[in-house]
Amino acid sequence: MTELKGALIGCGFFSINQMHAWNDVEGARIVAICDRDPARLKVVGDQFGIDRRYSDAEALFADGGFDFVDIATTVESHRALVEMAARHKVPAICQKPFAKTLSDAKIMVETCRNAGVALMVHENFRWQTPIQAVRKALEAGAIGTPFWGRFSFRSGYDVFSGQPYLAEGERFIIEDLGIHALDIARYILGDVSAVTARTTRVNPKIKGEDVATILLDHKNGATSVVDVSYATKLSTEPFPETLVELDGSKGTIRLTQGYGLKVTNAQGTTTTNVSPKLLPWASRPWHNIQESVYAIQQHWVDQLKRGMEHSTSGADNLRTFALVEGAYESAAKGQTIDVGAML
Ligand code: NAD
Ligand code: 89Y
Structure with a gap:
């Protein structure tokens, strides 16, 4: 089975769970990480042995070399990062809460649809x-x-x-x-x-x-x-x-x-x-919660490989x-x- 390569943006409190879960998920691994806080970037990079580290998401996307992005930042940056992923034609997972407002969330769904990239909200419960x-x-x-x-x-x-x-x-x-x-x-x-x-x-x-x-x-x-x-x-x-x-x-x-x-x-x-x-x-x-993080990330990989919609797709999450x-x-x-x- 081809292994998907992922990049994770946002190396904060909850990302540790997502990184552990990516280690367990079959069919994917994280090859690059990004955080604008150098201390957090170092902690996660060292703990999970990730050499490709970025302080700027634009630089991460410009270098590329990954099949999907896992956005684990807080809500303020979700819209800009999802739009960045769409611009680079990279399928994206976005943590909850999806957006600051429903109108932003609708735009994010539309942008990914127009770009032809999958979008799943990390709504794990x-x-x-x-x-x-x-x-x-x-x-x-x-x-x-x-x-x-x-x-x-x-x-x-x-x-x-x-x-x-x-x-x-x-x-x-x-x-x-x-x-x-x-x-x-x-x-x-x-x-x-x-x-x-x-x-x-x-x-x-x-x-x-x-x-x-x-x-x-x-x-x-x-x-x-x-x-x-x-x-x-x-x-x-x-x-x-x-x-x-x-x-x-x-x-x-x-x-x-x-x-x-x-x-x-x-x-x-x-x-x-x-x-x-x-x-x-x-x-x-x-x-x-941690077990559900593993389950949703495995679901992401499985559905992406099948080309099928995710249970908590962006469109589903609007509701x-x-x-x-x-x-x-x-x-x-x-x-x-x-x-x-x-x-
Ligand atoms: P956090 O503040 O600890 O971590 C966020 C990290 O993102 C920080 O290190 C920050 O420097 C980085 N960041 C923010 N904007 C960035 C940008 N534009 N580029 C690069 N790095 C950027 O937050 P957290 O507690 O880890 O929460 C992250 C998200 O996870 C939140 O939306 C929260 O609601 C969600 N969360 C979900 C669950 C769940 O069960 N699904 C549980 C806890 C938290
Ligand atoms: O941020 C929240 C979440 O999504 O699950 C529990 C939490 O960490 C605190 O309410």
Whole structure:
């Protein structure tokens, strides 16, 4: 099998996971890295034995010699880097949040489409083993037709020590974390026609909202609640688990804290342990996220080789990103937002 060569831009906090995962992925390897911060470039270059190092993305693309680019920077640079990739006809993965605004995101999708290059958003939470298990149970018909769901991420984990920028933005939890839970809601219950949200900030040391409660009207008639909080102190810290509740015409699914999957229907109740694997380079409690990084990157390679669209393609992610923008607009106006009108 031909091995794809990749370049990674952005050697920060989360890129370490992506670099480890690239080592494990079959059919691809990273041949060049880029970061405008020389200290970070050196740390990642030395740790992963990458000799081709760039402080400027234009210089990286000008030299070329890679089949795809993995953009692992924070959101401010995403549009410029995706457009740069398109200009150089290089397929691109872009970290979440995809863009600062939905209109930027639409332009990025259009630019890559016009350039004929694949674009995938690194929206990895749907690739988590427990979320995949929920989807499989649903697809197997275990609870009939779902009519209600809850996708819940409530935590008191200190995310600010590893990612200090999260304390500084006007927007926080919906854009950073709620985006994943909203994507899972779409992945499990399908696309959304309307969104209603309420937000608040509990932690006085941060700028943005750290609690959000979002009501989704799904196009298939189901209703779901996406509730996220980084102000919730529990006896056993659940970070970074998304808990799921689904009620269907023939039964219920509960994904509970500690990675238990409980399916109840006419046959009774089965409980399965759907814990993620602890990959050799991973560490608890991040292993759930880390395993999904490996899964999405393997998916990138597999689909790119087949010439097929990715599960979280740029086009797909517009429909998740619209929920982020819709939730902020709803919270600001105290109104329900028509999602279809945004797309
Ligand atoms: P970070 O600030 O630690 O790292 C970003 C790096 O990008 C920095 O080293 C910075 O110098 C570099 N950079 C920024 N703009 C650049 C440019 N134009 N050219 C070259 N280098 C540039 O941020 P992080 O915590 O690693 O987060 C990166 C992204 O990953 C964010 O968008 C964040 O939301 C996302 N993230 C995703 C997950 C997930 O599970 N998918 C988890 C954590 C973070
Ligand atoms: O940035 C966030 C993400 O994408 O997953 C968890 C996180 O690291 C902190 O909320």
